[in-house]
Amino acid sequence: MWKSFSKLPMTNLLKNIKLLSQNKIENKRVLLRVDFNVPLTDDLQITDDVRIVKSIQTMQLLLKNNNKIILVSHLGRPQGRDEKLSLKPVADYLKKTFTQNSITLVTDFLTQSQTPNDITLLENIRYYEGEDKNDDAFAKQLASIADVYINDAFGVSHRNAASIVGITKFLPSYCGLLLEKEITAVTKIMDNPKRPLVAIIGGAKISTKIVLLEKLLDIVDYLLLGGGIANTFLQNQQPEITQKILNLAKEKNVLLLLPIDKVGIEDKILDIGPKTEKLFSETIKKANTIIWNGPVGLIEDKRFTKGTQSIFTAITQNDHAFSLVGGGDTLASVSGNKDIDKITHVSTGGGAMLELIEKGTLPGIEALKQKK
Structure with missing residues (x-):
């Protein structure tokens, strides 16, 4: 249920x-x-x-x-x-x-x-x-x-x-x-999403996405974490933040998935491993609504792009889900891919998309409203 x-x-x-x-x-x-x-x-x-x-x-x-x-x-x-x-x-x-x-x-x-x-x-x-x-x-x-x-x-x-x-x-x-x-696409996901709803959140810093993660836990069924954000959890770098998110996920009955294997150099986790690719892809396959923001690996280095490409492939192969993808790094990682048209909506705004999800409006939207 x-x-x-x-x-x-x-x-x-x-x-x-x-x-x-x-x-x-x-x-x-x-x-x-x-x-x-x-x-x-x-x-x-x-x-x-x-x-x-x-x-x-x-x-x-x-x-x-x-x-x-x-x-x-x-x-x-x-x-x-x-x-x-x-x-x-x-x-x-x-x-x-x-x-x-x-x-x-x-x-x-x-x-x-x-x-x-x-x-x-x-x-x-x-x-x-x-x-x-x-x-x-x-x-x-x-x-x-x-x-x-x-x-x-x-x-x-x-x-x-x-x-x-x-x-x-x-x-x-x-x-x-x-x-x-853009507004209509985010509204569709926030108001009445088809379930299950899966969100994949990557990127470098958890500090910029704490409020987003808390907001997503209100609406998603699965939350998949990769990139530097996942490293924060796996390496227990900021326990007061990570424990709060884990507790909230449990309270909200959200299945929060972290990488179960990795690709990296020495102790640095620079991409998700093949087992995680499979786990994440199988979860995305179940989704009827998908949100993706942030690569799950260090995409600036071609050795660590495979995980992010696997996320993209899983989303584009799910032909029954409404998918919303945004963020500059995310777009850069999939730009030019022939299957990009299979994503329902590719957002031109990363920060704006996330803030609209977090706050429900934006300064630019409010400014357009006709004054009574």
Whole structure:
């Protein structure tokens, strides 16, 4: 008998928010907040374009309705104007994608006059101090170059930033197509998941995921732990935390599974072993709902990627489950795999996805709600 789950539903999360999918915006200057925080090589080539690809549908709809798009994104965490974190590679990518449209990269929107191109990409918004400070004066300056604001940047909607939160005070604001999909996917899992529900959580640090683990124990039937998080349990590194989680799992009737064998160097556990691969895969096979965040091995080293690939394979071979996968490292570990389309929803936000699960909302979502 699987656990029942009752709480305030997240279904109302989109209530009082204007959705682009339900409102026709035409002949406007649209400030579109996107998450084009893509990985780059040393010679500034994009290695994974999934975050750009996911927002193209919103852009195409706006162009179809004769709007001028002003794209706003960040890239990395620049200290001042770091040329290595310029959005120029993204502008070059967009020119190859939108071949029928005029596209311009604006180096400094505060000093440069705006020409009405089909698509204008503002330079890295984190070049400006007012962005991370959520400065009202800066948000007002940003708003002054547009008629309408749309948030399509789920990956940063957990940030209290000027281009996510502050700007909604100054422009009519809408939820983009991608943001709506992301919210809907998490809502489906949190409100009424088909059981059994299996969560696989990996990654380096348990300290960043304590609240998440506690929240997941309220809703999951199986919790599979790998990576550095599992090492914390297996090596008894933080007993006050690990014992609390183990006790809570028992109390909530959740089967918490840790690796039963390992691959590593000396005493370092760097991947799950073949017995654990089998145990985890058999558990995933039973699932009707799956959440996966974080690799279960040190994926930066190809010798320790086999466990993570086995998790991916098990999820994609389960053709009856609703699967939600997110997190930058997780996406990097499976990027380019031909079976990625077999995952129901690949989230563009790791931290945002986890915070939405933990807290039930995000600053960027709340900012879009129409004030009464």
